[in-house]
Amino acid sequence: MAQLTPFTYRQGSSILHLLDARCKFFAICLVSMSMLSARLPVCLFYFLILLFFLKKAGLKFFTTMGSIKYFLMFLFFIFAARALIVEGEIIFSFHGISITKQGLNEGFLVAFKFFLVMLTGLVFSATTKPSSVKTAVQWFLKPIPFVPEKRVAVMISLSLGFMPIIAQKARDISDAQKARCADLEKNPVKKIIRLVLPLLKKTFLSADNLVLAMESRCYTDDRTDPEFAPSGKEIFFLVCSILISVGLISL
Amino acid sequence: MMPEKIIDIKSVCHTFEDGTIGIKDIFLSFYKGEFIILAGRNGSGKTTLLRHLNGLLLPQSGQILVNGKTVSNHLVQTRKTVGMVFQDPDTQIVGDTVFDEVAFGLENLKFKRHDINEKVTQVLKDLSLYHLKDRNPSTLSGGEKRKVAIAGILVMDPEVIVFDEPFSNLDYPGTLQVLSTIIDLNRSGHTIIIATHDVETVIDTATRIIIMEKGLVKEDGRPCDLVKHLESYGVKEPCSSKFGLGIRPWLN
Numbered sequence: 014m015a016q017l018t019p020f021t022y023r024q025g026s027s028i029l030h031l032l033d034a035r036c037k038f039f040a041i042c043l044v045s046m047s048m049l050s051a052r053l054p055v056c057l058f059y060f061l062i063l064l065f066f067l068k069k070a071g072l073k074f075f076t077t078m079g080s081i082k083y084f085l086m087f088l089f090f091i092f093a094a095r096a097l098i099v100e101g102e103i104i105f106s107f108h109g110i111s112i113t114k115q116g117l118n119e120g121f122l123v124a125f126k127f128f129l130v131m132l133t134g135l136v137f138s139a140t141t142k143p144s145s146v147k148t149a150v151q152w153f154l155k156p157i158p159f160v161p162e163k164r165v166a167v168m169i170s171l172s173l174g175f176m177p178i179i180a181q182k183a184r185d186i187s188d189a190q191k192a193r194c195a196d197l198e199k200n201p202v203k204k205i206i207r208l209v210l211p212l213l214k215k216t217f218l219s220a221d222n223l224v225l226a227m228e229s230r231c232y233t234d235d236r237t238d239p240e241f242a243p244s245g246k247e248i249f250f251l252v253c254s255i256l257i258s259v260g261l262i263s264l
Numbered sequence: 265m266m267p268e269k270i271i272d273i274k275s276v277c278h279t280f281e282d283g284t285i286g287i288k289d290i291f292l293s294f295y296k297g298e299f300i301i302l303a304g305r306n307g308s309g310k311t312t313l314l315r316h317l318n319g320l321l322l323p324q325s326g327q328i329l330v331n332g333k334t335v336s337n338h339l340v341q342t343r344k345t346v347g348m349v350f351q352d353p354d355t356q357i358v359g360d361t362v363f364d365e366v367a368f369g370l371e372n373l374k375f376k377r378h379d380i381n382e383k384v385t386q387v388l389k390d391l392s393l394y395h396l397k398d399r400n401p402s403t404l405s406g407g408e409k410r411k412v413a414i415a416g417i418l419v420m421d422p423e424v425i426v427f428d429e430p431f432s433n434l435d436y437p438g439t440l441q442v443l444s445t446i447i448d449l450n451r452s453g454h455t456i457i458i459a460t461h462d463v464e465t466v467i468d469t470a471t472r473i474i475i476m477e478k479g480l481v482k483e484d485g486r487p488c489d490l491v492k493h494l495e496s497y498g499v500k501e502p503c504s505s506k507f508g509l510g511i512r513p514w515l516n
Contacts, residue, residue, distance in 0.1 A: 229318050
């Protein structure tokens, strides 16, 4: 049985689960863009809203943080880079490398904004079925000429659906290697190569099998159109999203 | 009365790009309502033959007719008539819920949404999967996943259902679940073709056994006549037969 990743859809009946995916898509685009010019207090307020939705989506905050620890490390690098690069009032200096107060503030704000965008995406993917994501993408791409919206939508849906399977395969390979003392190897590059090569091979084989399975069930781009099931709360949710966006930009 | 012929394979050959012979000069006919075991060791050509029945592979020479129509000229019709359940259910699951997964084939056939909902609901109820309809298929047990894969085929109303190693990686309850589903399908009139190298679970139900080796059909006949030949082709003889008790049912 595959383990659920934080990005996997979880069955539920919260307001986020019931909302039309198009509405959620529009809202996360709007809020994520507004985040660019947001200040720290408003970001903190938005963080509280996200924590509420995270709980509603059935995700535990600390468990989720544990499973995205590599992303958090990436955020730490962003923070450190900003702290070292931005000029201003020097707090600490060592062999010509200085950390400034402005750098720390700016680094924290940028990293925190990235974190919030990622958390928003996580709440979205945990409460939206990949098929609804596909449906929404298809709907948004339809007016754009020369874009095969149905094909793009299926690709997105399959990629989302395959994430947990690839993650499970990576875990299996890693465990199989650990069972043969692979963790004694200290060179990180060798470790990554040992993991990535078999994982790629398995992923391509799985993709081949998936293609066969789809073909055997008469797969075609020209399929029955998806169905939207609005809950009736979309207008309210959109108004709230617009208010949050305005708040993020102007406060 | 002679049963109706559904699939007719005439002198079919398939060689892979690296020169390996997949299947060679196959002549076979499958009839309505049959329960056929396709046995043979790994690499004997079972999967290659099965993939020809569904049009996933096309014969390089020879011809396959499904309900009298050539497979290569009637691919969609063939795939509606011959459904295929793959060995690894994880890699054939396309939908993110059980309901969406089962609906996939009907969406490809451009059924109306209302009809899709109706047919999928019916099939899920028939296979006792309805309570799982909103579950993510990747979180199901092995037996449940395989039943979902069967539902995804069954909803397209096939006459023939082809299974590639349906019991591999299943525990005992999972095997029981899948086996009883397959037997029910055969009783309801579906022709069943199962490729396996472990015949013990299904040999009692089978009406015919075909043994393959190196891409060739070596034996074709009734299970009771061929059961003693199995081990010479790398297929384990059922325990009951080994102990002189003949073919005994695996499922009570």
